[in-house]
Amino acid sequence: MDANVLKKISATAFVKLGSGALLFFLTMFVSRTMEGAEAGAFLWGLSFMSAIAILFRLGLDSVIMRAVACGGVDEAAQATLYRGLIWILLATSIFLFVALIAGDALLELVWASEVVENPLQIMLLALPAMSCFMALGFAFQGQQRVVFATIFQNLGVTALFLLSFNALLEGGLIESTSREAEIIFVICSWIMLLFALVAWFSGEGVSFKLEALWDRRQLVASGNLWAVSCMNVLANWSAIVMAAIFVQAEELAYLSAAQRTAMLASFILSIVNTVVAPRYAQLWSSGKVDRVRSLARNSTRAMILVMLPAFSLVIIFPSEIMRLFGSGFEAGATLLVIMALGQLVNVATGSVAYLLSMSGHERDLKRVTFISGPISIVSAVFFTSQWGVLGAAIATAVGLSAQNLGALWMVKRRLGFLPIG
Structure with a gap:
């Protein structure tokens, strides 16, 4: 791994660790300031919005990143971004209109609690903004501007929400309820979209120019990757969504806290992906397959070494870690270990998914996820209905493992090497 890549990974690590710490603190803050059912509703709503925002980016994340990584801010790359943003706005607007017409009948399909109001009644209003500023985050990632990429993929809205919610709470202007938090989150999301647009159009050589709203190549590529995104959501989030039907709102708080904490243990993957994904696209387009293989193997070995200490802490001290979220959360210790x-x-x-998508093998990635996705759905329905919140944790681990092992096999088949070799 060359010095330039290591330097970028170090910078990314600093920013990403800050983002991870904020997500952890957000979960802890909400769990400690709200009642159990209220905290469970809001944290579940955040998880649901994270999942649905992936779907409504329409598979354009990797398409935009690859275009900007290879073309910079040339006319074609910018057109790919602007076209994608318009598609996202159209899709989210249509969905919100349907949700408004259908009313509670649609939202109640994924929310069974009678103790707390459905958080999606308000939080869905953030969907267009979330989907767009995250798509812009991937454009910044393509430019390898890791600070902006991290801010607009997660860090910014989390920090702004925490600062705003805490300030209003301390000032006595709001109460610590899920409904108040949802309203603030929606406002923060739209503010972040404004910041993202200003940051992008402040760049050198950037201007809005779009000759055609439709592009067949972009449509095909994003279509394949959208199918992948759908299956990724099923692998990562179907059990969490299913849990809202089968378990109490308070248990959702345990599950959400365990999921977010487990993801911290693998945060190194997010750090490395931010840097190496656009690098894969550049090297592959230049025909430097040996360097792709070397970068993939070195980064995977480094990620495993970095993750093992954090993973060991989770396995040895799960109850103590979960207790940080408040009294009673140690009941989610087993959930944390499984996840x-x-x-x-x-x-x-x-980084198997990025290896396939950045090298133009979207269809192969789609085939993998069309196998792992149904496995995730069946696991989520069966395990969650049988064992409640414990089953949801098992289903999440099963779905994630099936997806990654399948993609690993496909990388070996198409690219000719294993990242863990």
Whole structure:
């Protein structure tokens, strides 16, 4: 791994660790300031919005990143971004209109609690903004501007929400309820979209120019990757969504806290992916397959070494870690261990999804996820209905492992090497 890549990974690590710490603190803050059912509703709503925002980016994340990584801010790359943003706005607007017409009948399909109001009644209003500023985050990632990429993929809205919610709470202007938090989150999301647009159009050589709203190549590529995104959501989030139907709102808080904490153990994967994904696209387009293989293997080995200490802490001290979220949260210790095992597989297999998507093998990635996706759905329905919140944790680990092991096999088949070799 060359010095330039290591330097960028170090810078990314600093920013990403800050983002991870904020997500952890957000979960802890909400769990400690709200009642159990209220905290469970809001944290579940955040998880649901994270999942649905992936779907409504329409598979354009990797398409935009690859275009900007290879073309910079040339006319074609910018057109790919602007076209994608318009598609996202159209899709989210249509969905919100349908949700408004259908009303509670649609939202109640994924929310069974009668104790707390459905958080999606308000939080869905953030969907267009979230989807767009995250798509812009991937454009910044393509430019390898890792600070902006991290801010607009997660860090910014989390920090702004925490600062705003805490300030209003301390000032006595709001109460610590899920409904108040949802309203503030929606406002923060739209503010972040404004910041993202200003940051992008402040760049050198950037201007809005779009000759055609439709592009067949972009449509095909994003279509394949959208199918992948759908299956990724099923692998990572179907059990969490299903849990809202089968378990109490308070248990959702335990599950959400365990999931977010387990993801911290694998945070190194997010750090490395931010840097190496656009690098894969550049090297592959230049025909430097040996350097792609070397970068993939070195980064995977480094990720495993970095993750093992964090994983060990989770396995040895799960109750103590969960107790940080408040009294009673130690009941989610087993959930944390199970989800951490799934994240271990996620890291140990390397950046397999990006290796396939950045090298133009979207269809092969789609084939993998069309197998792992149904496995995730069946696991989520069966395990969650049988064992409640414990089953949801098992289903999440199973779905994530199936997806990554399948993609690992496809990387070996198409690219000719294993990242863990």
